[in-house]
Amino acid sequence: MYQEYSIQYSAKNHYDTLVNDAYWQFLIIPEDNESQQLVSWEFSNSLHDVNQTSINGFGFKTIRVHPGQKFNDISFQASFTVIKKETNPFDFSLPHHNKADYDKLEELNFQVDFEPFLRRTSLTRLPNTYIDMYTFDENKTIFENIQNLNGWVSEYLSFKPGVTDVDTPLEEIIEKRNGVCQDFTHLFCAVVKENKVPARYVSGYLHQGHGYFGDSQMHAWAEVYVPDIGWVGFDPTNNLLANTNHIKVCHGKDYKDCSPLIGVVYAHGANTTSHTVKVLSEQQQ
Numbered sequence: 001m002y003q004e005y006s007i008q009y010s011a012k013n014h015y016d017t018l019v020n021d022a023y024w025q026f027l028i029i030p031e032d033n034e035s036q037q038l039v040s041w042e043f044s045n046s047l048h049d050v051n052q053t054s055i056n057g058f059g060f061k062t063i064r065v066h067p068g069q070k071f072n073d074i075s076f077q078a079s080f081t082v083i084k085k086e087t088n089p090f091d092f093s094l095p096h097h098n099k100a101d102y103d104k105l106e107e108l109n110f111q112v113d114f115e116p117f118l119r120r121t122s123l124t125r126l127p128n129t130y131i132d133m134y135t136f137d138e139n140k141t142i143f144e145n146i147q148n149l150n151g152w153v154s155e156y157l158s159f160k161p162g163v164t165d166v167d168t169p170l171e172e173i174i175e176k177r178n179g180v181c182q183d184f185t186h187l188f189c190a191v192v193k194e195n196k197v198p199a200r201y202v203s204g205y206l207h208q209g210h211g212y213f214g215d216s217q218m219h220a221w222a223e224v225y226v227p228d229i230g231w232v233g234f235d236p237t238n239n240l241l242a243n244t245n246h247i248k249v250c251h252g253k254d255y256k257d258c259s260p261l262i263g264v265v266y267a268h269g270a271n272t273t274s275h276t277v278k279v280l281s282e283q284q285q
Contacts, residue, residue, distance in 0.1 A: 001086040001283065003244050004039075007205055008278040009078040011261065016269035018070050024263035026063040027056065028218070030082045030204070030247050039081040046075040058257065060250035082247055089241035092229050094141055101142050101227040105196040114198035114225060116253060123254040124190040124201075127171040136195045143226050146192060146234060147241075153188045154239035166255055181220040181237040182255050188222050188236040189254070198225040200251045202233065203258035207245040207279045218260050218277060223251060247279070 009028055030038050043051055043063050052064045067074065104110055111118060120126075126133065134152060136145040160178040170190060173183045185201055192199035199222055206219035221235040221242050233242025242248075252258045265271070 003084045003086055004282045005080075005082045005084065005205075005207060005247055006280045006282075007078075007080040007082065007247070008276075009080075010075070010276045011273065012073075012075040012275075013271060013273045014073050015071075015265070015267050015271045017267050018072060019067075019074075019265055019267040020070055021266040022065075022067055022074075022263060024065045024076075024261065026065070026076070026078075026261055027060060027203070027250055027258060028078060028260050029061045029063070030080055030249055031060060033248065035087055035244075036082050036084040036247060039083055041078070041080045043076070043078045045077075046073070047071060056250075058250060058252055084244050084247065086244050089233070089243050092232075094143055094229075098138060098141055102138055104227045105142075117198035117200045117225065118193055118196070119253060120190070120193055121254045121256070123170060123186045123256065124193060124199075125170065126190045126194050127174070130171070130174055131194065133174070134191045142197060143229060143232070145195070146197070146224050146226065146232075149188065149191055150234045150236050150241075151239045153184055153191070153236035157184055157187065159184075159237060166259070184237040185220040185222050186254060188234065192222070192224055199223070200231075201254045201258055202242075202248055202251045203255075203260065204249045205247040205277065205279050207247070207281050218249070219246070220255070220258075221246060245281075 029041055030036065032038050045051065045065055047067050047069060049065060049067045054062050054064060056062050134149060156177060158178050159180065161180055163176065164173060164179045164183050170186055173179050173187060189199040189201060202221050202223055203218055221233055223231045223233050225231050233246060235242050235246065250258050
């Protein structure tokens with residue numbers, strides 16, 4: 001069985017004064033991997049300027065836009081068609097040798113190989129006062145600990161849009177216990193790293209037809225490297241393993257590596273912006 005997804009992305013920007021120059025980079029193209037195939041994609045802007053593509057530091061395709069004219073308004077439209085295999089996220093064998101796996105985390109070669117995703121960043125570093133807020137039980141497998149953590153983060157935080165932004169410190173999120181998917185994911189990754197397990201932030205799209213919590217623009221979840229299993233996707237916002245409804249765009253150390261849109265605009269005065277994403281699915285044989 002396969003699931004075909006149609007994704008529509010839209011962004012609109014209005015500037016009160018004339019924009020003299022601007023540069024944007026979009027990180028919104030679904031990747032090709034073992035579980036999903038990018039069948040087609042289109043991207044356009046209302047000024048009809050040429051769009052350029054490039055590859056970022058983690059190997060994901062970006063779209064760059066540099067308008068060749070002055071403007072007050074600009075909009076962007078993108079559409080993607082993705083086919084995903086219907087897979088069982090638990091389709092692996094759990095290891096039974098706990099000590100060997102925990103010993104693996106202490107090996108220098110392991111720590112060097114996974115250093116980027118063991119590194120605490122400003123968004124995935126637990127404050128000193130919360131350093132022991134969740135510790136792993138070494139009588140359980142690493143996977144079991146992470147699965148339990150997934151549920152713990154889902155219960156600890158309440159999904160509440162509009163109370164945080166991309167720069168909200170983790171300490172504030174922990175204390176207020178509210179946030180959106182990026183906040184759930186940053187807290188999840190911070191705890192995983194504190195327990196010496198590699199974790200990476202994932203940005204993508206979520207088909208919300210099953211009642212999942214998710215951002216109205218793009219969703220965030222995590223991938224954790226579990227010894228003897230490999231990279232496994234966890235969605236702490238919804239307390240589940242990433243599955244067919246999770247369409248990956250990219251991964252990085254935290255949100256800053258995965259921001260769907262970054263840019264520089266040379267203009268004075270106020271501006272307004274809006275983004276919408278629609279994900280539709282259709283089952284195929």
